[in-house]
Amino acid sequence: MAESPFKADIERVQKEYSEKMTPGAIARIPGSSVINKTGSWRVFMPEFNRDKCVRCYLCYIYCPEPAIYLDEENYPVFDYDYCKGCGICANECPVDAIVMVRETK
Amino acid sequence: MAVRKSPITTREYWAPGHAACAGCGCATALKLATKAFSEAMEEKYGDPNAFAIAQATGCMEVVSAVFPYTAWKAPWVHVAFENAAAAASGVEAAWKKLGRKGKILAIGGDGGTADIGMQALSGMLERRHNVVYLMYDNEAYMNTGIQRSSSTPYGAWTTTSPPGKYSIGEDKPKKWVALIAAAHQVPYVATASIGNPFDFVKKMKKAAKVDGPAFVQVHCTCPTGWKSPLEKGVEIARLAIETGVWPLFEIENGDFFNIKIQAPGGGAKVKREGGRVVAIEFKKPIEEYLKLQGRFKHLFKQPEAIDEMREQIKAMWKVLGVDVTLPKPEE
Numbered sequence: 001m002a003e004s005p006f007k008a009d010i011e012r013v014q015k016e017y018s019e020k021m022t023p024g025a026i027a028r029i030p031g032s033s034v035i036n037k038t039g040s041w042r043v044f045m046p047e048f049n050r051d052k053c054v055r056c057y058l059c060y061i062y063c064p065e066p067a068i069y070l071d072e073e074n075y076p077v078f079d080y081d082y083c084k085g086c087g088i089c090a091n092e093c094p095v096d097a098i099v100m101v102r103e104t105k
Numbered sequence: 106m107a108v109r110k111s112p113i114t115t116r117e118y119w120a121p122g123h124a125a126c127a128g129c130g131c132a133t134a135l136k137l138a139t140k141a142f143s144e145a146m147e148e149k150y151g152d153p154n155a156f157a158i159a160q161a162t163g164c165m166e167v168v169s170a171v172f173p174y175t176a177w178k179a180p181w182v183h184v185a186f187e188n189a190a191a192a193a194s195g196v197e198a199a200w201k202k203l204g205r206k207g208k209i210l211a212i213g214g215d216g217g218t219a220d221i222g223m224q225a226l227s228g229m230l231e232r233r234h235n236v237v238y239l240m241y242d243n244e245a246y247m248n249t250g251i252q253r254s255s256s257t258p259y260g261a262w263t264t265t266s267p268p269g270k271y272s273i274g275e276d277k278p279k280k281w282v283a284l285i286a287a288a289h290q291v292p293y294v295a296t297a298s299i300g301n302p303f304d305f306v307k308k309m310k311k312a313a314k315v316d317g318p319a320f321v322q323v324h325c326t327c328p329t330g331w332k333s334p335l336e337k338g339v340e341i342a343r344l345a346i347e348t349g350v351w352p353l354f355e356i357e358n359g360d361f362f363n364i365k366i367q368a369p370g371g372g373a374k375v376k377r378e379g380g381r382v383v384a385i386e387f388k389k390p391i392e393e394y395l396k397l398q399g400r401f402k403h404l405f406k407q408p409e410a411i412d413e414m415r416e417q418i419k420a421m422w423k424v425l426g427v428d429v430t431l432p433k434p435e436e
Contacts, residue, residue: 005117022173025172031178033174033175038122038123038124064125088336091340
């Protein structure tokens with residue numbers, strides 16, 4: 001399983017973040033928004049079928065979060081910590097390798 | 106099977122966890138823009154990180170920089186609504202003085218560009234700063250609650266242009282900032298759309314590589330403000346190109362007689378003369394674009410408003426030197 005390209009950011013923000021106000025309201029840690037797990041917004045979740053995938057990269061390009069990254073074989077990996085469940089990936093997938101299913105918690 | 110390479114760099118400058126609505130087209134646009142910028146900087150200067158961003162207040166500023174967090178992984182400064190272009194000019198001047206290689210990206214929404222930041226933008230283009238201005242055009246002030254901007258298209262519902270007995274919604278045609286920018290005779294002006302991301306990335310890279318100012322206007326969907334289904338965002342943007350509502354063009358050095366127009370696709374017939382597009386026959390009626398969006402719902406009770414919209418689209422293409430035929434839907 002591939003690692004998220006934001007793994008280092010998540011570790012850094014967990015370690016370095018403090019409540020102290022910075023001069024000039026500077027956000028010192030780049031990409032620190034990774035601490036907000038926006039996956040809880042989701043109603044429908046994308047389910048990925050690896051066998052159908054043709055690696056056209058369209059889902060990877062369109063994902064607004066980005067909650068899709070690529071593994072070693074360039075297949076998309078869905079990061080459910082951040083996926084807001086908009087369904088653009090499923091709508092744009094040319095081979096229907098992604099389907100949206102209602103999430104049960 | 107040989108693995109195809111990813112068509113775009115896997116370096117990320119736009120981190121997840123930002124507060125944009127689900128299905129936000131502008132977030133996609135900014136993600137692709139920064140990736141394209143870093144590719145261009147790597148090809149031109151050998152350093153993918155040789156850029157800084159100045160961003161005006163707007164949706165994408167509000168969602169990406171909720172203090173104390175930031176979604177940006179590039180040097181980024183937030184400035185007031187009107188002066189993204191002015192701040193970017195200053196950063197560029199400082200970089201020049203310091204001898205730093207690179208380019209500045211200024212980002213503004215359609216309100217921050219077409220209405221409030223027009224003067225700063227014009228000044229930046231006229232002073233020939235080495236800045237790319239990216240206008241993400243979601244066609245209203247979405248961040249403050251969907252008020253009309255001068256970039257709102259004819260017939261659209263917004264909270265300040267409500268349709269009703271005496272109104273059809275927004276009753277003025279859209280202002281094309283790209284054409285105003287091109288009138289400054291800057292090296293590169295283009296329109297793009299998230300409905301055609303490869304074209305957008307290509308144009309962003311070209312804009313980043315030219316010496317001098319460049320302006321890119323990108324059409325991006327807003328499911329909240331357009332009252333459209335979340336998953337249809339990219340489809341709507343693509344339909345805007347295929348029905349002729351959104352033209353894709355490039356103007357270099359303000360040469361209005363040699364506008365490069367990208368084929369819209371969607372079965373449209375393009376007629377060329379001497380390499381120049383002179384006529385386009387669209388096959389999809391604009392109703393296909395309109396019916397997916399709640400902001401145009403009232404127009405289907407007023408068909409004459411849709412006909413007026415067609416006339417305005419034709420007039421806009423006329424400015425680009427193209428004769429278009431827009432079909433009516435089959436009964």
